Amino acid sequence: MAEDPEVETGAVQAQDVQPATPGAKLRAARDVQGLSIQDVATRTRIAQRQLEAVERDDYAALPGIPYAVGFARAYARAVGVDEVMIAAEVRNAVHGSDLGANRYEAFEPLDPARVPSRALAWTAAAIVVLLIAGFMIWRTQMFTPPISEEIAAQEQAKPVAARPAGAAPAAPVAQTVVFTAVDDVWLRIYDEAGERLKDGLMKKGESFTLPAAARNPMILTGRPQALGVTVGGKPVPPLGQADRTIADVPVSAEALLARAAGAGAVAAQPTATRPVGGAPVPAPAQPAPAVPQPGATAAN
Structure with missing residues (x-):
């Protein structure tokens, strides 16, 4: 077909x-x-x-x-x-x-x-920048060398005033150290073994009593001015300059009392002594120069 x-x-x-x-x-x-x-x-x-x-x-x-x-x-x-x-x-x-x-x-x-959109790419870049900025701020806060640490070391190195002869040594008295937050403040208190005795945020008005058995306790904080510290009920000077991080600053009763004594010695200024009655001490008399007598002749 x-x-x-x-x-x-x-x-x-x-x-x-x-x-x-x-x-x-x-x-x-x-x-x-x-x-x-x-x-x-x-x-x-x-x-x-x-x-x-x-x-x-x-x-x-x-x-x-x-x-x-x-x-x-x-x-x-x-x-x-x-x-x-x-x-x-x-x-x-x-x-x-x-x-x-x-x-x-x-x-x-x-x-x-x-391919990701441009908005998504910019958002990811902004997140990365924020993370880097946060890390840098944290690193600066943690590793800024505190000035108050050096001051505390110098004060501890000062000699203790000698007691009068014949006086009996004073018996050690346990002093209670109390930290009171005058404003919200983050702090960390730890002993020489690294054990944390207090770690976290203290609200305004909150207090913390240092354990009597703490061995060489020290403090780390970024706002020393926000803490009120008392030893045996008596206030001591601030632990550091305002808004400056302090670290490894001793806060035992002995260290704080020595710190207060050192601050008082620096504030005191020596004064000149005067006799009783307030009259100034006269200057010692100077010998008058020799005057030649009339008619005197020189010796041959």
């Missing part, structure tokens, strides 16, 4: 109209789905002019080979075409043209639809 020549001619014509280039295949797939080029741009987050260049197989209008391949893959994924096949055809088309001879394909970019 002879084949119908009209059917054979129609099959040949249908075969001839099949899209041959990657761009034509993508455009045909888009038309089948009834999508506009703007719809594809919305799905892929690729500029419409770049998608139009992909449809025209105009790869010279794109930034480079990696972008041409990446845009074509994203386009194929959006319209349901095999993206691996499209990517291979685009590479073959590019390398077969002058574009492939002049440009080096160093990498293939990620799918533009999966």
